[in-house]
Amino acid sequence: MNPMHILVIGGVAAGASFAARARRLDETAKITLVERGNDVSFANCGLPYHIGGEIPVRDVLAVQTPASLKDLLNVDARTRCEALKIDRDNKRVLVRNLQTLHDEWLSYDKLMLAPGASPRMPSLPGSDDSRIHTLRNLADMDRIIAATGSGMNAVVAGAGFIGLEMAEQLQRKGLNVKIVQKGPYVLPQLDAKMAVPLEKTLALHGIGVYKNDEIVRFESGKTGLACHLASGRKLEADIVVMSIGIEPETGLARDAGLSLGKRGHILVNEFMQTSDPDIYAAGDAVETADRVFGEPVSVALGGPANRQGRVAADHLLLGEKARPYPGSLGTAIVRVFDLAAGVTGWTEKRLKAAGRPYGITTVNDFHHASYFPGAQLLTLAILWDPDSGALLGAEAVGTEGVDKRLDVLATAISAKMTVEDICHLELAYAPPFGSAKDIVNIAGFAACNERDSLVRTVSALPDDSGVQIIDVRGKAMADADPVPGARNIPLPALRNNLDKIDRNRPVVTVCALGKNSYFASRVLKQNGFDVSSLGGGLKTQIGKTGQ
């Protein structure tokens, strides 16, 4: 019997992982990998950091080369080769060598499609200007590096994960950076509250953010490229980086008649097989199941891509021992100067848009023992099913420990844990690392208190002047940073001043972080008041004092 021929289209995350795992499972298979770009298996998540110089040496980004894949994996990797067409009937792929322009049919027994996704580039007047860039691969990176220098003006369109990384790194390189963001806040993958500290940090670092706006046309001028915004503003740029989203590269799959999802991604089963069982697909171009509700979802992230490639190889070569891909959570994180922000699972706005019921609990606490030097506040929000208490998602922002809490909650969500369960997670505690009651436990406690009707939380200060706002912070803090319309009764004085609060009007208790206002609401509730507490405190209010 001839050895199996495995053909892989796309050699970055999913494709390279698939090829490596396939070789480990089968020494005899003939494995050919075809990559349109110059490089295989490069560190695409590292690209922005070499632009800014934080990763000083370019070579570290080229994780593998065709030569090393040959040496280590006996894989025939061909770069600058583009797959043009799949002939499923004859199980072969037409491949063009982009250097020689020679076309060749490569046969396969099994095919892996890992074409990835390309940065979205809107067709706008003037958008063919060479100063307008996108960032997908090392060649894009090299062009951006060559085009940038200290003192230049950069405009970054789109404030998602990549846009924020690019803004940070271009500023690091000494450019004057402006961000244009179509939506009302940066990092639109998260809920609005999480963006407040990010926008502050961007401002502190001199990065202007133009929200609710977008570039509508480019115009080459004397002093650079003028970006005309929908608002009428004009931003002069020496370089523009477009990071407004991506499009899955599914032309090859579509032309071959493979089933695609509603938004154009390649449909796969839990073993990453497309509608043609001899063709697998993985990575940014596929649609998988959301891990929380099982809904169709496409998640363009390195972790899922790598593991999907592995699942496909296992299914092909391990047979019954192969385990299915459990779906994607969409766990993601970004560093923006001193801050980190991230998400796992569902956000509030996504739940709202889907019409799904949810509870949300926002807490603030220190990343390790508050009395240990260096303690930093972080904000954590958890989303949960009001019926079962099951966790649906989590978001966090802060300077330290954000990744850890997202990882714990990603694990908890994958395990179908409830808010009750996370109360009793026994996390590693010593003063340099955590707290006896970690913020994850605290979030669980707070959500349980809400579910047990011990507290009623509001997410914003009331507009209704009929509501009494009681600020339970200390007098000095309340004087220095007063809450409009609030009366200050510090928590320790509350029990002795109940007669100063009108029992016939609803009360909202507020404090800096949301803890003392909860304590106060317990005192008031047990004394017969109709009381709510401002969840997360003034710290996480949008557009109010206390920020």
Next chain:
Amino acid sequence: MNPMHILVIGGVAAGASFAARARRLDETAKITLVERGNDVSFANCGLPYHIGGEIPVRDVLAVQTPASLKDLLNVDARTRCEALKIDRDNKRVLVRNLQTLHDEWLSYDKLMLAPGASPRMPSLPGSDDSRIHTLRNLADMDRIIAATGSGMNAVVAGAGFIGLEMAEQLQRKGLNVKIVQKGPYVLPQLDAKMAVPLEKTLALHGIGVYKNDEIVRFESGKTGLACHLASGRKLEADIVVMSIGIEPETGLARDAGLSLGKRGHILVNEFMQTSDPDIYAAGDAVETADRVFGEPVSVALGGPANRQGRVAADHLLLGEKARPYPGSLGTAIVRVFDLAAGVTGWTEKRLKAAGRPYGITTVNDFHHASYFPGAQLLTLAILWDPDSGALLGAEAVGTEGVDKRLDVLATAISAKMTVEDICHLELAYAPPFGSAKDIVNIAGFAACNERDSLVRTVSALPDDSGVQIIDVRGKAMADADPVPGARNIPLPALRNNLDKIDRNRPVVTVCALGKNSYFASRVLKQNGFDVSSLGGGLKTQIGKTGQ
């Protein structure tokens, strides 16, 4: 009806948490808290760090005072008061004011026992010397601070969590520190392999560690206190800190006829009720269920103590809404200079001692993307059930990211996840925070490979000269740091050199971190060799080269 009288014995972690939660659930109860020491609710985990000056201000350790407990919680907290006797028939406790020596009966409707545990102090010749200290509370800390100064000699007996923190902090204060450790390695709560880097770091910081030894008598000499060791060695000390374990303070409970466990801890049910349903107990003095197997266990840690106090208050005052304490994992971590080391769940030696079957997988990888500046190696071992694959425990050591991986695995163990499940944890990845395949995923992959019979792992280099050791590292590394008895065939050259390996003798492949040796073993296995891979690589070998 008179308000309920809740009496709390012990005012640090469990007792204070119980009192605070009880007040939040019941404004009307009379709550009295009796504490033998000078302080309530102090930060006991912070004590070593104030001794070393890392926590510069003492006040931050006194989290609450009797006055603040009165103000915030309307709790009557009485320090320097010792409970002498429980009269269960009449539901009252005899309490002595240690300042006035006045005795008083305090009645209770519900009683909470949170007496904690005291440092073990063996009765040795000379052990009444005032230079011999233990560390439990602020007064102990103050005495140690007063007794220590730069240039002095300190001996720390016991290299567990507290002993290592004390050694680090005394060194920080400028003392010459020696550690005497009864067992064969430091941090005996973990497995031996994890101690190797810790012992290196202690040595680098000039701390001598005397292993397999113990103090047998003290002798006051001209130049200090002589500590005579079982080995015959003599260590001169200006101060000795005993940190050789703790004893639960259960005299009061025993005298009252409450049921105790085999090792003398107070027995409680899942709602922290003792054998007398009107008496709760929580914290270091109680025995609860181990969270993995449900075995009786006593875990003296701040996190469990706080949450147990909360569970008891919920059971007393929330009724049916109260949720049981799910048991303890024993998650613990310690910082030793630049390193962190910790554990969650069961270790290999505990599983061995209990005669339980287990698999162990040890992996080394970087704490975040290897190409991102600052990437640090960490070592992670996971223990799992060979039948179901369920996680039983995890240990980690390294400079960065140890706490995060322990927390993820503590969560996974609590959720009864398997090694298969952790393959697909979708953890937060951006180059500054993690890797597309996190070391937790990698540990899952490696364990699954073992369970799927793709690899056979050995935990130590073979002693048998009949076994061929193939070192697959690069030639330069193999030449610089050769493995005794090994032949060097770098991985890329392996496929072309199969004829140089004897097919009739077993092979063990080795490399630095355990990854390339696995890759090599796959090549060899599929080519018909009887091959094993050295798990975790040379990095985690004890007493062998490669460290």
